[in-house]
Amino acid sequence: MAKTFKYVILGGGVSAGYAAREFAKQGLKSGELALISKEAVAPYERPALSKAYLFPESPARLPGFHVCVGSGGERLIPDWYKEKGIELILSTEIVKADLAAKSLTSAGGETFNYQNLVIATGSTVIRLTDFGVQGADAKNIFYLREVDDADKLYEAIKGKKNGKAVVVGGGYIGLELSAVLKLNNIDVTMVYPEPWCMPRLFTSDIAAFYEGYYANKGVNIIKGTVAVGFNANSDGEVKEVKLKDGRVLEADIVVVGVGGRPQISLFKGQVEEEKGGIKTDSSFKTNVSDVYAVGDVATFPLKLYSEVRRVEHVDHARKSAEQAVKAIKAAEDGKTVEEYDYLPYFYSRSFDLSWQFYGDNVGDTVLFGDNKLESPKPKFGTYWIKDGKVVGVFLEGGTPEENNAIAKVARIQPPVESVDQLAKEGISFASKI
Ligand code: FDA
Ligand code: NAD
Numbered sequence: 001m002a003k004t005f006k007y008v009i010l011g012g013g014v015s016a017g018y019a020a021r022e023f024a025k026q027g028l029k030s031g032e033l034a035l036i037s038k039e040a041v042a043p044y045e046r047p048a049l050s051k052a053y054l055f056p057e058s059p060a061r062l063p064g065f066h067v068c069v070g071s072g073g074e075r076l077i078p079d080w081y082k083e084k085g086i087e088l089i090l091s092t093e094i095v096k097a098d099l100a101a102k103s104l105t106s107a108g109g110e111t112f113n114y115q116n117l118v119i120a121t122g123s124t125v126i127r128l129t130d131f132g133v134q135g136a137d138a139k140n141i142f143y144l145r146e147v148d149d150a151d152k153l154y155e156a157i158k159g160k161k162n163g164k165a166v167v168v169g170g171g172y173i174g175l176e177l178s179a180v181l182k183l184n185n186i187d188v189t190m191v192y193p194e195p196w197c198m199p200r201l202f203t204s205d206i207a208a209f210y211e212g213y214y215a216n217k218g219v220n221i222i223k224g225t226v227a228v229g230f231n232a233n234s235d236g237e238v239k240e241v242k243l244k245d246g247r248v249l250e251a252d253i254v255v256v257g258v259g260g261r262p263q264i265s266l267f268k269g270q271v272e273e274e275k276g277g278i279k280t281d282s283s284f285k286t287n288v289s290d291v292y293a294v295g296d297v298a299t300f301p302l303k304l305y306s307e308v309r310r311v312e313h314v315d316h317a318r319k320s321a322e323q324a325v326k327a328i329k330a331a332e333d334g335k336t337v338e339e340y341d342y343l344p345y346f347y348s349r350s351f352d353l354s355w356q357f358y359g360d361n362v363g364d365t366v367l368f369g370d371n372k373l374e375s376p377k378p379k380f381g382t383y384w385i386k387d388g389k390v391v392g393v394f395l396e397g398g399t400p401e402e403n404n405a406i407a408k409v410a411r412i413q414p415p416v417e418s419v420d421q422l423a424k425e426g427i428s429f430a431s432k433i
Contacts, residue, residue, distance in 0.1 A: 002113050003034070003087075003110070003111070003112050003113070004112075004114070005031070005032060005113070005115075006032040006033065006114070006115050006116065007034070007114065007115070007328070008033075008034050008036060008116070008117050008118070009033070009036070009118045009120055010094055010097075010104065010119050010120060010121060011036075011037060011119070011120030011122055011295070012035060012037020012038070012041075012042070012043050012090065013043060013122045014046055014067060014122075014314050014321075015122070015296075015317040015318065015320060016035055016043050016118075016321070017044070017066070017076055017321075018317070018318045018321040018322055019120060019294065019322070019325050020035055020043070020076065020081065020084075020086055021073065021074075021076060022321065022325035022326065023086070023329075026325060028085065028086070029085065030084075030085025031087070033086045033087070034086070034088075034089055035081070035086060035087070035088055035089065036094060036104070036106075037088075037091075038091065038092060038094075039090065039146055039148070040091045040148070041147055042066055042076060042081065042088055042090070043066065043076065044062055044066045044147065045067055045068075045069060046314065048060050048065045049144060049146075049149075049150040050144060050150075050172070050173060050176040051176060051349060051350075053147075053150050053154070054150065054153065054154055054177075054181075055180065055183065056183055056184045056185070062147065063075065063077045068318070070318075071318055089112075092107075092108065092110070094106055094107075094112075095266075096266070097267055097270070098270075099117070099270045099271060100270070102114055102117070104117075116290045116292070117290065118292045118293075118294060118321075118325070118328075119264075119291065119292065119294070119297055120294050120295050120321065121263040121266070121297055122262070122297065122317075123262050123263060124145060124260065124261060124263050125143040125144070125256075125258075126258050126260065127256070128256055133229060133230070134242075135229050135230030135231060136229075138230050138232040138237065138238040138254075139232070139235070139237045139238065140156055140251075140252065140253050140254065141230065141238050141254040142156065142253065142254065142255050143257075144173055144255065145260075153253075156252075156253050157181065160186070160252040160253055161185070162185055162186070162187075163187070163252035163253060164186065164187045164189075164249075164250050165181045165186045165187065165189070165253040165255060166188075166190075166191060166241045166251040166253075167181070167189070167190045167254075167256075167257070168191055168192070168227050168241075168254060169190075169191075169192055169256060169258045169259070170190060170191075170192030170194060170197040170223070171197075171259065172198070172257065172348060173255070173256075173257025174255075175190075175197060175348065176348060177255045178190050178214060178350075179217070179219075179350035179351050180350070181255070182218060182219055182351075183351075186253065187218075188218075188219045188220065189219075189220040189221075189222060189249055190219060190221050191225065191226065191227060191243060191249075192222075192223060192226075193223075193224060193225065193226045194223065196223070197210060197211060198210075201346065201361055202394075203367070205365075205371070205382070206367075206382055206394060206396075209371045209373070209378070209380065209396070212373045213353065216373060217351060222243065222249075225243045225245040225247075226243065226244050227241050227243060227254075228242055228243065229241075230242065230251075230254065231248075237252075238251055238253075238254050239251065239252075260296070261276070262276060262278075262296050262297040262310065264277065271287060272286065274299045274308060275308060275309065275310050276299070276310060277293070277296075277299035277310040278293035278297050278299065279299050279308070280292070280293050280299065280300045281300075281301065282301050282303065282323075282340040283327030283336075284300060284320055284323055284324035284340070285324075292324040292327070294317070294320040294321045294323075294324045295316070295317035295320055296310070296311075296312045297310075298310065298320055300340065301340070302342055303339055303341045304341065304343060304360075304411075305360055311342075313344075315345045316342060316345075319340075319342065320340070320342075323337065323340045343358055343407065343410060343411050344358065344359060344360065345357070354396070354397065354398075355394060355396040356395055356403045356407075357392065357394045357395075358406050358410035359384065359390075359392030359409075359410030359411075359413075360384065360386070360391045360392045360410075361384050361392045362384060362391060363385050363386030363387075363391060364384070364385045364419075365382050365383065365385070366423045367382050367423070368381055368383070368424075368425075368427065369381055369396075369426045369427060371396075378396060379395075379397035379398065379427070380395075380396055380426075381393060381394050381396065381398075381406070381426070382394045383409075383416075385416050385419070385422075388415055389413040389414065390409055390413060390414055390416055390422075391410065393406035393409050393410050393430060398427070401431070402427055402430065402431060405427070405430040405431045405433065406427075406430050408430070409433050412433065414433055
């Protein structure tokens with residue numbers, strides 16, 4: 001028997017949870033909304049998985065980090081959905097979407113019909129097996145996307161006390177996981193192909209600080225090469241990582257973070273795509289009527305830079321979800337919502353470090369502040385300058401006020417009279433804006 005809903009949110013991650021809250025805020029009748037997720041738990045703040053979830057002492061566990069605690073909101077535990085009359089359909093993978101017929105089919109053969117669909121299927125990890133890397137299906141080679149993955153990794157960390165880990169990838173997962181593995185007293189070696197870590201955001205100067213800091217914490221870093229194969233023992237457990245440059249590293253655990261890809265295959269050929277995601281307008285409406293796409297899967301107009309982009313970060317997942325639901329509700333009253341005017345915001349935390357970035361990392365850069373590894377509390381940053389204006393700011397170790405100040409700078413893009421002066425003034429340039 002098919003179930004029919006006025007609204008269906010497909011996905012159970014960050015944007016799905018924030019969308020559900022916004023529906024409830026805007027007014028919802030019992031039974032109107034269903035949230036369908038292949039995960040077994042209600043939406044949670046995914047960033048916790050690569051940080052506090054893996055801490056050796058008092059790790060974060062659900063229900064502690066269900067959405068929307070990450071942005072200071074109320075925690076939506078499963079009872080909340082019940083109270084609001086929202087059907088929370090968990091452990092249910094949708095394997096077929098027919099946008100013309102407005103229906104979804106699950107792996108278990110159930111059919112869900114909808115009037116309005118919010119696609120919130122997020123990203124999936126890129127696997128080394130996707131490139132046919134030899135031995136990449138050995139046991140104890142981990143990826144991290146969902147709580148289930150984090151549970152498996154946590155068990156392996158506990159089971160391989162004082163063991164060795166190789167972390168493949170020098171992006172967000174690589175840096176956050178190397179730190180948390182080290183906190184668990186695991187011997188860690190990071191391997192990545194680029195000349196410095198996090199090249200999609202960091203300049204070589206920014207990266208040099210983090211690489212030095214990690215080295216001081218005992219993390220080994222091997223740059224400019226990739227893993228080309230894995231050797232396993234007779235139980236099929238990974239034991240060695242073979243690198244392209246000929247080196248062979250011992251490993252009890254391998255964590256791979258070589259990027260994500262938006263999960264949009266269900267909709268192939270049915271909806272317009274751009275830049276690897278589902279194309280939307282500034283209300284996250286797709287070219288198919290009554291179908292919206294939010295979070296990691298959406299390629300949307302980024303008004304500030306007059307171009308369309310896809311953003312794989314939590315702040316956008318939250319805000320895009322809220323925008324889409326407001327637009328759906330407004331349309332029912334024949335109204336429209338204000339254009340989405342997003343300021344890109346990324347952040348990360350590892351060891352005692354914490355950085356934030358706002359804006360666009362294009363143009364020339366100016367490094368400022370104290371980036372000495374021996375400083376008790378390093379605080380440094382970088383301004384990106386394009387066409388004589390500051391368009392992006394990175395800050396490590398900022399106070400909440402300073403982080404607000406850099407957000408403001410990235411938004412208003414003040415002109416720069418002298419680059420030397422900017423370097424000298426450092427964070428005080430932002431603080432006085
Ligand atoms: P999200 O991935 O959260 O959710 C997608 C949901 O859809 C999942 O529940 C999935 O199971 C479900 N789904 C997919 N296909 C389905 C199907 N066919 N049927 C049913 N359900 C389906 N960002 C940041 O700014 N700061 C940070 O510190 C971090 N940290 C971080 C750590 C880790 C480990 C990861 C993996 C990611 C981050 N991120 C981050 C990125 C951030 O978490 C990410 O951008 C958001 O979770 C995106 O939200 P979405 O709702 O789009 O996808
Ligand atoms: P990423 O894009 O940040 O980094 C991928 C890295 O993989 C590259 O920097 C490169 O070093 C490396 N790489 C690529 N091919 C490789 C190869 N063959 N061998 C070795 N290394 C290779 O992706 P990620 O770190 O996997 O993160 C996945 C997703 O999770 C992204 O969407 C990311 O935004 C999100 N995430 C975000 C945060 C955060 O914002 N703090 C934290 C964790 C995860």
